[in-house]
Amino acid sequence: MARSHVERLELDELTCWRVRYEACELLISQQGAQILSYQEDQQPPLIWLSDQAAYRRGHGVRGGVPICWPWFGNLQRNPQAVQAMHRHPDTAPAHGLVRSLDWQLLGIDSLDDGIQLDFVFNSATQPLADWPHAAELHLRVRLDGRLHIELNSRNLGDTPLAISQALHSYFAVSDIRQVAVDGLHGCRYLETLEDWQQRQHDGALQFAGETDRIYQGTPAQLSILDRAWQxxxxLHSSGSNSAVLWNPWTDKAQRLSQFAADAWQGMLCIEHANVMDDIRVLHAGEQHRLDLSLWTEPFGH
Incomplete structure (x- = not known):
């Protein structure tokens, strides 16, 4: 059996687990069931964590893979069906309600070919403010030489439940100006920085300024090409037909919390999601699974 190791630790106010499997290392927090960092075989990190990250109860941590649920972004920008789930959509916080709450750790299990962690959040037993619905979230994280993330949403109520959601993944890159994202050719996207205009993407995506786009009809496979780190x-996903790509660039970086002025150079968010036309409506007892698998290979393969 391959070597694995699990260590529980306290980072300031947060309970976390450091998980090693062979040459891979993962750090995950009980708050939000948030992956904080991930690294393979002494390479540069794959998942980016801010050098200024603050580990405080009730506050999100900058970086990693926050879980945005039961809505993504500004609730008032969501389709009406998602807004209607909340009592006061005009005052609802950005990115939903579960990323700053503790989830229950169900178990950490060694497998023949990896190690697996399971977390659950149940809004029937841990009610969410101004969101009076019963649902269960189950996050499964598996290391087997790759990183696999599965987020399962199940409607425990007897009426339909409309949700948007995202795995808000921060990726570490050598220099955002020198990387490209492949796989988006032909996709429609909303250019949120220019009045939410709908456009179509051609070729690989490269970066020369602030980026905040919602891509629709995305394929299962995307990739980040990083020449400096070779x-x-x-990124392989299922249960998602939309993705948000974000980098704050120079000006917005100055206004972000837990974010150094030059940190924009070394990160890129690609957030596999169910947003806009891709929201999910779960009928009584119905469930939906959003999967994401991540791995690296040498440039040119």
Whole structure:
């Protein structure tokens, strides 16, 4: 059996687990069931964590893979069906309600070919403010030489439940100005920085300024090409037909919390999601699974 190791630790106010499997290392927090960092085989990190990250109860941590649920972004920008789930959509916080709450750790299990962590959040037993619905979230994280993330949403109520959601993944890159994202050719996207205009993307995506786009009809496979680090990060998803790409660039970086003025150079968010036309409506007892698998290979393969 391959070597694995699990260590529980306290980072300021947060309970976390450091998980090693062979040459891979993962750090995950009980608050929000948030992956904080991930690294393969002494390479540069694959998942980015801010050098100024603050580990405080009730506050999100900058970086990693926050879980945005039961809505993504500004609730008032969501379709009406998602807004209607909340009592006061005009005052609802950005990115939902579960990323700053403790989830229950169900178990950490060694497998023949990896290690697996399971977390659950149940809004029937841990009610969410101004969101009076019963649902269960189950997050499964598996390391087997790759990183696999599965987020399962189940409607425990007897009426339909409309949700948007995202795995808000921060990826580490050598220099955002020198990387490209492959796989978006032909996709429609909303250019949120220019009055939410709908456009179509051509070719690989490269970066020369602030980026905040919602891509629709995205394929299962995307990749980040990083020539300086001579690697390609592969992202394979299912249960998602939309993705948000974000980098704050120079000006917005100055206004972000837990974010150094030059941190924009070394990160890129690609957030596999169910947003806009891709929201999910779960009928009584119905469930939906959003999967994401991540791995790297040398550039040129």
């Amino acid at each position: 690697r390609r990060i592969h």
